[in-house]
Amino acid sequence: MSKRRTRLSPQAEAIQFILSGREKPCFKVKCISDFKGRGVFTCTPIEKGSFVAEYRGELISRYELDKRQKKYTEKQNAFLFDFEWNNSAWCIDASREDGSLGRLVNDCHKSPNCKMRRLTVQGKPHLCLFAIENIEAETEITYDYGDSQWPWRNLAPSGMIQTQHSGDPEVSERPSSSFQQAPSGMIQTQHSGDPEVSERPSSSFQQANHSTGIACFKHVLTAEQLRVKQRLQNLKRHHDCCEDRYEKAEKERIARERQVTLSLVTRINDSVGPPSVDDGGFHDGNSTSPNDQISNDMTDESSDATDYDDANYVPDSSGNSSDTSSNSRDLKIIDNHLPHKVFKEISLGMATAHSSDSTNSSLEQRSFSSSKMSSGHCSSGIICSDSSSEKTLHSSINVTSLPNTAKRSKYNKKQYCLYCSKAISKLARHLESAHSTQPDVAKALSFNKRSRERKDLLRSLKKRGNFNHNATVASSGDGEMVACRRPTRVRQSNDFSHCKFCQGLYARDCLWRHVRNCPQKSVEVETRVGRKRIHIDLPKAETVHEAVWKIACEMNQDDISLVVRSESDILSLGESMYNGRKPNEKRNDYIRQKMREMARLLIAARATTPLKTTEDLVMPSNFPHVIQAVRSVAGYDLDTNSYKTPSLALKLGHSLAKVAGIVQCNAIIANRNVIAESAKQFATLYEKRWAESISSAALGTLHQAKWNKPHVLPFTQDVHLLHKFLATERAKCMKDLEEDPNIKSFGNLAQVTLTQVVLFNRRRQGEVSKIELQAFTSRNRTELNPDIMTGLTEFERKVAKYFDRVEIRGKRSRMVPVLLTPDMIAAMDLLIKNRNECQVHTENVYLFARPCVLSHYRGSDCFRKYSKQCGAKNPESLTSTRLRKQVATLSTVLNLKENEMDQLATFLGHDIRVHREFYRLPESTLQLAKVSKLDSNGKRKTV
Numbered sequence: 001m002s003k004r005r006t007r008l009s010p011q012a013e014a015i016q017f018i019l020s021g022r023e024k025p026c027f028k029v030k031c032i033s034d035f036k037g038r039g040v041f042t043c044t045p046i047e048k049g050s051f052v053a054e055y056r057g058e059l060i061s062r063y064e065l066d067k068r069q070k071k072y073t074e075k076q077n078a079f080l081f082d083f084e085w086n087n088s089a090w091c092i093d094a095s096r097e098d099g100s101l102g103r104l105v106n107d108c109h110k111s112p113n114c115k116m117r118r119l120t121v122q123g124k125p126h127l128c129l130f131a132i133e134n135i136e137a138e139t140e141i142t143y144d145y146g147d148s149q150w151p152w153r154n155l156a157p158s159g160m161i162q163t164q165h166s167g168d169p170e171v172s173e174r175p176s177s178s179f180q181q182a183p184s185g186m187i188q189t190q191h192s193g194d195p196e197v198s199e200r201p202s203s204s205f206q207q208a209n210h211s212t213g214i215a216c217f218k219h220v221l222t223a224e225q226l227r228v229k230q231r232l233q234n235l236k237r238h239h240d241c242c243e244d245r246y247e248k249a250e251k252e253r254i255a256r257e258r259q260v261t262l263s264l265v266t267r268i269n270d271s272v273g274p275p276s277v278d279d280g281g282f283h284d285g286n287s288t289s290p291n292d293q294i295s296n297d298m299t300d301e302s303s304d305a306t307d308y309d310d311a312n313y314v315p316d317s318s319g320n321s322s323d324t325s326s327n328s329r330d331l332k333i334i335d336n337h338l339p340h341k342v343f344k345e346i347s348l349g350m351a352t353a354h355s356s357d358s359t360n361s362s363l364e365q366r367s368f369s370s371s372k373m374s375s376g377h378c379s380s381g382i383i384c385s386d387s388s389s390e391k392t393l394h395s396s397i398n399v400t401s402l403p404n405t406a407k408r409s410k411y412n413k414k415q416y417c418l419y420c421s422k423a424i425s426k427l428a429r430h431l432e433s434a435h436s437t438q439p440d441v442a443k444a445l446s447f448n449k450r451s452r453e454r455k456d457l458l459r460s461l462k463k464r465g466n467f468n469h470n471a472t473v474a475s476s477g478d479g480e481m482v483a484c485r486r487p488t489r490v491r492q493s494n495d496f497s498h499c500k501f502c503q504g505l506y507a508r509d510c511l512w513r514h515v516r517n518c519p520q521k522s523v524e525v526e527t528r529v530g531r532k533r534i535h536i537d538l539p540k541a542e543t544v545h546e547a548v549w550k551i552a553c554e555m556n557q558d559d560i561s562l563v564v565r566s567e568s569d570i571l572s573l574g575e576s577m578y579n580g581r582k583p584n585e586k587r588n589d590y591i592r593q594k595m596r597e598m599a600r601l602l603i604a605a606r607a608t609t610p611l612k613t614t615e616d617l618v619m620p621s622n623f624p625h626v627i628q629a630v631r632s633v634a635g636y637d638l639d640t641n642s643y644k645t646p647s648l649a650l651k652l653g654h655s656l657a658k659v660a661g662i663v664q665c666n667a668i669i670a671n672r673n674v675i676a677e678s679a680k681q682f683a684t685l686y687e688k689r690w691a692e693s694i695s696s697a698a699l700g701t702l703h704q705a706k707w708n709k710p711h712v713l714p715f716t717q718d719v720h721l722l723h724k725f726l727a728t729e730r731a732k733c734m735k736d737l738e739e740d741p742n743i744k745s746f747g748n749l750a751q752v753t754l755t756q757v758v759l760f761n762r763r764r765q766g767e768v769s770k771i772e773l774q775a776f777t778s779r780n781r782t783e784l785n786p787d788i789m790t791g792l793t794e795f796e797r798k799v800a801k802y803f804d805r806v807e808i809r810g811k812r813s814r815m816v817p818v819l820l821t822p823d824m825i826a827a828m829d830l831l832i833k834n835r836n837e838c839q840v841h842t843e844n845v846y847l848f849a850r851p852c853v854l855s856h857y858r859g860s861d862c863f864r865k866y867s868k869q870c871g872a873k874n875p876e877s878l879t880s881t882r883l884r885k886q887v888a889t890l891s892t893v894l895n896l897k898e899n900e901m902d903q904l905a906t907f908l909g910h911d912i913r914v915h916r917e918f919y920r921l922p923e924s925t926l927q928l929a930k931v932s933k934l935d936s937n938g939k940r941k942t943v
């Protein structure tokens with residue numbers, strides 16, 4: 001009895017062909033036209049659902065794709081097929097003429113007969129074409145390239161071209177090279193036997209063909225040709241334009257995606273850290289978790305991910321959860337189940353998808369949490385939007401450390417090969433012997449052995465290989481990550497982050513230093529935010545304000561920032577502050593600080609109470625827990641009824657009141673009446689009980705701290721010394737900067753000038769430090785009104801002419817003037833002139849800008865520095881606030897008239913009430929001063 005061979009499923013058949021590297025024998029390549037090039041035709045009928053061909057080529061990362069796109073010709077670029085896999089972007093580069101069929105299949109968006117699908121075989125993605133309908137013999141195989149504006153799609157059928165005599169085997173089977181050599185002016189097409197293939201000629205065209213034969217047909221064509229040629233030129237222009245735009249968008253996307261992956265790896269690292277911050281999602285029922293965001297973000301782009309015309313056409317995919325459709329050339333494939341998988345799947349390595357595991361279920365629970373809340377579900381009197389126990393995703397992941405035995409070789413570090421994923425101790429040698437055909441390796445090897453280029457390229461390959469390995473470790477939750485510098489002791493992976501440029505793993509506290517000099521960092525993305533604040537690009541949820549998200553992505557990448565980004569109400573708090581005022585860096589700092597304060601409170605609440613989300617914090621029944629959390633974060637001491645950081649307790653109170661308002665408004669909009677009512681009640685509770693529970697003790701602590709503090713005013717002698725010292729220093733610094741403009745000389749002059757301006761004007765150091773370049777350059781330089789001049793004394797007139805006046809924004813948005821002497825102006829002009837040369841960032845808006853970053857010098861630091869250097873007797877008293885107090889006190893001692901006092905207060909930038917209450921010396925000193933004045937007057941017998 002003959003054994004019946006079981007028919008392979010299409011998927012199994014595809015895997016067989018993938019593994020064997022063969023093609024199905026029933027296809028042939030035909031040259032269709034000069035314009036369209038070759039095409040693939042079937043010799044036998046094909047059944048719907050069958051495997052057709054693999055789109056073979058080299059699997060490259062997005063990063064590599066970006067590089068290749070730049071150097072490839074337009075024609076080569078047409079063979080780059082990018083797709084999404086394991087939440088990162090990949091590409092099959094089929095530009096090499098390797099004789100495979102998949103790469104020659106043409107586009108048809110109207111009635112394609114195949115679809116591209118992605119299969120994961122042996123841990124690698126493969127793109128395969130499957131028939132979506134029964135295909136007759138001699139038909140061209142086509143699939144939809146995706147939604148781009150491919151130039152040929154706009155071409156009217158008549159615009160295309162001539163068909164060739166059917167059945168001419170010589171022509172139809174012409175090898176590819178011959179078609180490439182066909183005269184380009186002559187638009188020539190073969191008849192393929194398929195009306196679809198040859199772009200359906202227009203009716204007139206057909207008539208000519210039938211009635212008059214080839215000669216006439218040629219004549220018609222020549223006229224037609226001119227029109228077509230013109231049209232093609234237009235199309236080409238349009239196509240180039242589109243391509244530029246596409247390339248630009250792609251580049252941005254690539255950068256974004258790389259960042260997403262990197263940050264997700266970091267997030268995974270974070271997930272092995274303290275559970276309290278391992279918060280996967282927004283808790284608002286209407287918002288999405290960051291993972292959701294990522295998925296949604298990409299899903300938007302990949303509208304075609306599951307949109308099959310016929311869901312049954314595809315082979316059974318149950319056996320392979322990572323088998324995802326990929327039928328778009330320019331759009332990405334997104335697995336809609338990604339939110340749960342992200343934690344497992346983010347690796348750039350070859351990790352396969354895990355569709356369900358305990359992690360997933362815990363994440364799912366979390367994302368349902370808000371619905372519980374909205375339905376008023378509560379247990380044991382506590383409303384919590386997440387009652388699930390905190391998850392621990394993985395066992396802790398360590399970073400390979402240096403061996404602690406001195407005897408072992410120092411050179412025992414293993415690197416992971418990018419191509420074969422093996423751990424190798426001599427990676428360069430391994431790459432040379434095993435992967436020299438890889439373009440990147442070949443490129444590196446093409447440089448001299450000791451050359452910098454070769455070293456840089458090999459180092460980059462090493463980092464990419466290690467990155468893949470780290471991603472695999474992160475996704476499996478087990479193993480050791482490889483850092484660029486091994487720590488001396490075993491450290492956990494959540495202390496480390498990957499550099500977004502080179503993908504190397506660095507200790508978080510040193511990452512800023514590396515990023516500053518990372519060789520892969522392009523000039524445009526110069527770091528501008530400072531030492532620890534490294535900007536990361538994460539996809540944002542639609543509901544989040546763009547600018548606020550940017551602020552949230554531009555903070556120290558620690559546990560607090562994770563919470564900020566995952567809590568929609570904290571982001572809303574930032575948004576409400578952002579919307580209120582004109583945006584500027586200073587304001588953004590403040591918003592960042594407020595959001596971080598709130599996140600710190602939430603972290604403390606999660607650690608010490610059952611509360612989990614920001615929304616929980618403003619539920620009336622949770623009030624005792626909130627008090628407990630605030631006390632914990634502000635360091636409350638029950639015995640003394642005082643706080644370690646009383647100001648934080650006070651600030652948190654204000655922020656909580658704001659958050660309650662936000663939650664209430666959001667709930668009203670979302671028709672969540674229970675929540676809206678609760679938030680309203682919280683506001684009442686806050687009004688009535690906050691003072692007794694938190695703020696009175698906090699204010700008490702603040703006042704108490706001032707009680708026995710000595711109120712020292714600067715000695716006039718010290719002030720004089722400082723004045724003189726600064727004048728000589730400024731002259732020296734100006735000379736230095738003129739002779740040798742560099743970061744140091746620029747910094748010195750900026751600092752000394754800043755101190756002079758503060759001292760001279762008795763301004764708040766914070767206000768002067770932030771003088772903007774634009775405020776200085778646009779200062780009013782017009783002559784004084786002659787009418788006003790007549791009212792001034794001779795001396796006043798001279799003074800008015802001598803000084804320049806710049807108006808800056810003071811406290812409570814009050815305008816405060818700053819007077820500048822000609823010397824100061826000369827120094828400032830010199831600073832402005834040398835900004836570029838001294839590496840001051842063009843986006844830095846400050847006059848006293850720090851080179852290389854976006855911030856400015858701080859007056860307080862400068863005061864501290866120069867008050868010591870000038871040899872003052874009491875340098876601690878030389879601060880901007882004390883100098884202001886000195887002036888205010890002296891004004892009283894000098895018995896200024898009421899209106900003079902008003903003018904002085906305005907000049908100092910505060911109203912007269914504040915001036916009287918806060919800026920005068922304490923009563924005791926004043927009395928002493930007054931009495932001594934009387935006394936001395938008395939001695940001089942003037943009373």
Ligand SMILES: C[S@@+](CC[C@H](N)C(=O)[O-])C[C@H]1O[C@@H](n2cnc3c(N)ncnc32)[C@H](O)[C@@H]1O
Nearest residue numbers: 035036037038078079103104105106107108152
């Ligand atoms: C992946 S290649 C396909 C093989 C190609 N025909 C060849 O001969 O090498 C993609 C290129 O084929 C051409 N092409 C694909 N589909 C087409 C269509 N429907 N009409 C015209 N040209 C097409 C375009 O030039 C495109 O850049």
